[in-house]
Amino acid sequence: MNKPAPIVAELGRPETPEETAARKAASSKAYRSSQTVRSLIAALLATLAILAVIIFAVPRGEPTAAEEIDLTGIAADVESTMDSAVIVPDLGSFWRVNAAELQGGATVVWDITLAPSADDERGFIKVAQAFDADSKWAPQRLGGTAATDTVTVGGIEWDVFTPSDSAANQNISYALGTQAGDDYVLLYGSRSADSTAELAESLVPQIRALSEAS
Template sequence: MARRNAEPRIAAHLGRPETPEETAARKAENSRNYRQSQSFKNLIFALVVSLAIVAVVYFIVPRGEVDNAPQPDVAEIASQVADQYERTVVTPDAPEGWTMNIAEIEPGSPSVWTINYNSIPDAGHAYIRFAQAFDADEVWAAQALRGTQPTGTVTIDGVEFTEYVVKDPSSTSNISYALGVQAGTDFVLLYGSASAEITAQLAEHVADDIAALQQEGATHE
């Protein structure tokens, strides 16, 4: 007895049987969706494994506090500079808590003994640079301050400093205030982005050394 061939299945979304082309397209789409689903699952699995490895490394590898970079040995460097240039070099006794990142001689005309204080309590990101320019005067100071002219004077611990207030710090590498003084044959300049009050603190700590240089210069005149 011969069997009757089954009629093609009616596709609900079409309201009629699928054509061979539509059937092939549907199967291809299902296959593509399946592969994409598997790829996404594999991606999630790989991400979880990566995070697990990072966690293991984080908790297993020993970690220690990063040491701060050592500060320059100002006294030692100053001694070498004094011997090399055969002159008295100021070694500031900075206020408590101040730290520095530079203590060096800048060769040139004039050569300048420089100390940069880059961390000052209660001063935010402000800095102050101490500079002793050898055989220099206020002309050098004006050059260092990009042409800024004196705005007055202030006496600190018996030493009269010339005061410089910079109106546009953006034109002077962020320098906003400075104190300068002739110290014998040298010119000492305290300058940076710190306030007048904080700059005066450093001036107090170098006033005696400056007075000694002034006296030394007067003796040799």
């Protein structure tokens, strides 16, 4: 004897075979959907775990410190090469050397790039000693800018250069230059006029020595 089909409370009667099949299909679909979500979450957690291993387990070296430039040693080599004294700025605690080299060409130039050591200071000044040159050489370094004025710094007269467009002139906004015996010394860069003059004044004893030796 067949057992009568149970009455479904929501329907108030037994399910038809079609309703039973539809209910089971819906239940199966819901189960598969939940399994898919669980799988996605598990995959995401596995990915995050692998990423954490890569970030925290891979050894990292310390950043390589910039090699200190031996300004005095390079200057001595340049003096030997040129058989002439060269300008060597006293860096003190304010300045650091970013570059120092002897540049060839129609006019040979001893070129030094200085920048402030402190992180809160900005800008740079290049010190260029052009051998056997005069003020006519300076515009070659300043995008064609000629001297517009003169100023006395440290008891000697300096030519003043103020490039009109620093952005188009390698960020050079101010320069001072003076004759040092047979050579022309040019200080140029993006620091203020006062900062440039302060550096210029510190070079005066060497500039006088070059003048007296010529």
